[in-house]
Amino acid sequence: MTDVLGNPPPPSDSLAVLEKQRSTAETFGIPLAVLLEITHRCPLQCPYCSNPVELDRSTKELTTDEWKKVLGELAEIGVLQVHFSGGEPTARKDLVELVRHASDVGLYTNLITSAVLLTRAKLGELADAGLCHVQISFQGIEEGLTDRVAGYKGGHRKKLEVAKWTRELDLPLTVNAVMHRQNLHQLPEIIQMAVDLDADRLEVANVQYYGWALKNRAALMPTVAQLDECTRLVEEARERLKGTLAIDYVVPDYYALRPKKCMGGWGRQFFNISPAGKVLPCHAAESITGLEFESVRSNHSIAWIWQNSEAFNRYRGTGWMKEPCKSCEFREIDFGGCRCQAYALTGDAANTDPACALSPLHETIFKQAEAEAEGETNRFLYRNFAGGTLESENGA
């Protein structure tokens, strides 16, 4: 039995293509899984939200029929799984209909949710519609901290309730825990919470610093000591809970020496579709200004966009690289790291991701992160459609 995935990868690129990968777009296989960000609306305001800072308004969202057409097309070209995500996917009134349609066309469906809008009845309807798996995000283990991080009162209690319903409905559960300086001390209890909730998987996902998270970096960046302890705890728990709870682990790449193979390489194994129907190489790609992304509303098929569009081909393979990537022996291993991070931190997406020790900026950025981690800034800039709201001094 081959696990196509190999070692547990970051959640965002956890499915690889089955085909042997080649470097030209024409021969690229269609990804096994596609992330559908069906809305950017969300009752939570997490300061590390992976959505772009410029959110799509509800008026721009694809209609029910447009999403159904997308689902049919995805199944036809060989996509096997879809992740209904957001924003908060349950904020869309047609979610049950979309899940049912996805099941009807043969897609395996995952729901990635904050859970706070779900009722027992709605979850039952989703299960009946063919939903295969539920992933619930948690911000910590107790109300005080988690409701503050999410900027939403009563959220934590609701999540626990929905997690229980999920298992009662015989659906597999993944607990997604986004970790940062202000909640890493709760990791041992978060692991235990996942076991107590009878989760199958736990994602210990350290914040990745793009978009909203980059704006909040000073309030979120862990210290090196915290991160070392986090790694130790994950390794210990993986061993202890083998066969009970699978743990995926994502580290913040600022403290790495080698950059991550972001998205498995640009345009190699992953794409997502934004609420407005843009087909994107990663959920942060719209942060790279100057790139034009094709929409499912255009005359092009999704397969054409994946294989031929300018944006997907721009950073595919290694031809676009500059030094030190260009002649680097690791160029086909990590593909120069993350394009969005390179753009955000250096102003040019074709530069080496500064997470790489070979980037001329690595040292500066590492030192900056370290200084921020030791700093006193704990106030969040909450995510919203207004461009963010700063947490009040007394934390509310």
Add this chain to the structure above:
Amino acid sequence: MAGPRHISVSEASRPVLPRHAKLKYDETRKVWVILAPERVLAPDEIAVEVLQLCNGERSVGDVSDQLAAKYTAPREAILTDVIAMLQDLADKGFLTEAREKTS
């Protein structure tokens, strides 16, 4: 609940794929796959054959009998391989057992 954790596969087990692990022929790539939460596994031909026989009624012993007869191969060797393959799947959380056990 999706079956007990820590399934230990033996000759008497009557395993079956849980609802959330779907064995499917991928028409695009011309291979069998197991779809699981945020995972796609690529079982080999023998694993596919074993899983198609695992319906929650047949025991691992029954499955091994059938394969031994079909391939005129030593049953003990087949049993060992079948248990190892199923245990691997169980450890990944993608195998369950029929609830009512005949003892």
